Amino acid sequence: MIMDLFAGAGGASEGIRQALGRTTVDVAIDTDPVALAIHEANHPRTRHLRASVRDLDPRTVAHGRQVDLLWASPPCTPFSCARGDKPADADVASLPWEVVRWAAALRPRVVMVENVPQFELWGHFSEFCANLRALGYVVTTISKAAQIAAIGNSVCPAVAKALVEATNL
Numbered sequence: 001m002i003m004d005l006f007a008g009a010g011g012a013s014e015g016i017r018q019a020l021g022r023t024t025v026d027v028a029i030d031t032d033p034v035a036l037a038i039h040e041a042n043h044p045r046t047r048h049l050r051a052s053v054r055d056l057d058p059r060t061v062a063h064g065r066q067v068d069l070l071w072a073s074p075p076c077t078p079f080s081c082a083r084g085d086k087p088a089d090a091d092v093a094s095l096p097w098e099v100v101r102w103a104a105a106l107r108p109r110v111v112m113v114e115n116v117p118q119f120e121l122w123g124h125f126s127e128f129c130a131n132l133r134a135l136g137y138v139v140t141t142i143s144k145a146a147q148i149a150a151i152g153n154s155v156c157p158a159v160a161k162a163l164v165e166a167t168n169l
């Protein structure tokens with residue numbers, strides 16, 4: 001079973017589908033109705049839950065099935081420099097802790113967390129990784145910049161991503 005937390009419109013789900021040669025991810029969860037409607041249009045076989053991951057019981061969502069991959073893309077706005085001078089929303093900034101809660105409840109084989117590079121500067125990042133290690137995961141962090149081509153000859157500015165991979169060996 002593959003779960004996509006903070007699934008948005010489904011970019012990560014599509015990447016997972018293509019990379020693994022699957023027809024779809026099994027469960028996608030997001031609070032944004034428009035994003036989830038787009039996800040559902042592109043991934044009609046996925047079970048879609050419009051809810052906050054905070055309000056769900058991971059075991060109930062999994063229906064007792066083994067989770068192979070728990071993918072999470074918590075909102076990046078609290079960590080991104082694109083937010084400018086606006087203070088970070090503490091409630092949104094605490095959402096990565098839900099990944100730890102879901103990992104503890106489900107014990108997926110692999111946990112992947114995608115965010116902006118500044119996520120690694122989050123004051124709780126070391127503690128976040130330590131909590132995953134305490135669950136028995138080997139934690140690896142990867143920061144990589146990539147350029148994404150746009151329509152025509154124009155190119156979007158470089159987009160950088162930070163990835164936390166936790167593998168249960």
